[in-house]
Structures are given as C-alpha cells and as structure tokens.
Amino acid sequence: MNEDRVESGLVALDKMLGGGYFRGDSTLIAGSPGTGKTTLAIQFLASGVMDDEPGVFVTFEYLPQQMYRDALAKGWDLKEWEKSNKFRLICTTPEVLIAEDEKGNTLLDEAIKEIKAKRIVIDSLAHFEFLGLSQSELRGTIAGFMNHLKLKEVTTLVTHEIPEIIGPVMRISDFGFEFLVDNVIILRYVEMEAELKKAFIILKFRGGDHDRKLHEYITTKTGIEIENPFQNVEGITSGASRKTATQRAKDLI
C-alpha cells in the first residue's frame, strides 16, 4: 500500500487526515448546493500547482469561462496555470469522458499524459446518473474508472451533490457512490441557534486514522477554512443541533 501522502490544500484538513490523502486514493466530496465542494476541489489542485504536481479539472457543469472567473476571484489564475502546463480544464460530458479511442485511451488519459498530471478532480459524479445505465452498470463503470485512475497513481477528488439542504435524512446517492471511493468527506449545513453554519465531516478514510470530530468551516475570499470542532452541541449530523445536556445544565446554573 502506498504510504505517500498528498497535501489537500488545507493545513487543517491535512492534520485531520494525519498528513493528507494517500497518493492514488479517491475521495468523494459530497454536500448540498453552495457548501463549497468545487472550491475545496480547486484548493486541492492549487496546492498541486505549488508542489509541482499538475492537475486536471473535469467539469460537466460549469463552462470554463465561469470557472476562470470564479477561481480568479479567489486568487487562482487557472489560465496562467494552463499556460505553464500545470493545469488542464476539460468541459465535457460523462459519455465523452469515458469513451476510448482505438488505442484504448480516454480524453483524461491524454490530459494526464500531456501535463504529467498527478491530481484529478471530477465535478460532479451526479452527471454519470444521466448515462441511462442500470444501478449495477453505473457502479461498474465508475468503479472501473476509479481503478484506472488509481493504477495511474493520480490522486482523485470527485464531487457529488446531496439534494437535501438540511434535515435528519441525508442520503449520499442512490447508486452507492460512497462505496466506490477510498474516502468520503461531507460538507453540510447545520442549524445552530437560529443560524445556518457549515460542518466539515470526514465520514470515511480508508487505510488511516482520522479526526472524527465535526468541524465548523467557513468559505472566505481565498477558499475554505476549517475551524475548531463544534463544542457543547449534539445532533449536528441531523442538521438541527442542540446544546448538550451538560451545556444546558451549565446554562441553567
């Protein structure tokens, strides 16, 4: 097993993961709309650009011009990264992405080879659901795709949208995407004292110990910042937290 770690782009997350992602592993970032999945993914690639680990961002959703603009607002000049061959932005469809030419190469294989990419982001897995495949076919397709990237030793982040904004029910996907990846990170809204906050949760981290606490995080002008764990509250994963019994007693006293 590969013990080499890859920085996530967030010092706090690296600490929570015991040093970063394992090289070649895949991580699912699941969250409701607006929780910062894409930002977290670009932060991962930005860290790669700094570490001389080129990256490819595959988007099924945003047009490149939108990505260039939004990333630039956070200080990431994707066009410059592209010019210096540290980055490629591919905007396509899942059908085209997984199609192979006569030599068995996909578009992603070509981009990886072209810039010697070490990091990949796929935004988002939800679009694979529109391929019209059965549940088992879809799982097989994605599992094969992930294995292929693992064999190339590229560290992969895939995003996936959770439709529920808040509430006790939270299903990651109908297709069990969470079982096809090594790690799962959940970004979710929580209601706390009539305020909507955001919780950063590492649900699964294969092959290593990790911080199991639920951390608050904020999205700033320069990206995501993970803060201290929530304290004296419970029920955060239900979306509607409440103070712990001890805290309520303390408040009464």
Next chain:
Amino acid sequence: MADEKSKLGLKKLVEVWTDSDLKIEILVFFHNNPGVIDTVEGLAKRLGKTVDVVKHEIADHINIGILKERKIGDKIVLTYDKTQEQEIEAFIEEEINKKLGCAVNAKGAQR
C-alpha cells in the same frame, strides 16, 4: 492549414469565418471556453441552438482548422485548436502589414 489560409486570402478568410452571427458566436464561445470537448449535439445544447444549424455553421471552422473533429469511441467530438487561433491572428497581422506597409498587430494597435 497555413496553406488553407493563404489560399483563401485575408478577405475570404474573414468572410468565411464571420458570415453569420452564429459562426461568430461559436468562435467566441470556444475562444472563451477552449476546454470544451463535446459532440455537435452537446455543443448545440450549450449554445441553445438546433443540431442541424450548428452542424452547418461549424463546417467552415472545421475546414479552416480552428475546430477539429475526432472520433472517440462511437462519438465524433469537436475540440478547439488554440494554436490555430494564434496562427490565424499572426496571419491576419501579416496580411494587414502587407497591405498597410507598416507594423500593426492583430488586435489593431499600430506599432
């Protein structure tokens, strides 16, 4: 490709390239979104146009070489060739310079 442009000449090249609003729209779209790799059907959806119209309008772009068609799996996809864009810019600059007899860059500024 360089031969293709020379054969056409500047006037014809610009005419072929820009004789409809949609042709210009497609060029601007790919200039702003060079990473788009899609089928004609996908491109039509992105542009909010019908497939037949888009198919007709991209023919000259493919002929000039700024858009390339390639087969991947059972699909024909379109890719944008940014180097062709730079080549065409250089060609336009050269043609203008020849005509004016002075150095003008493709974006219009006189040097």
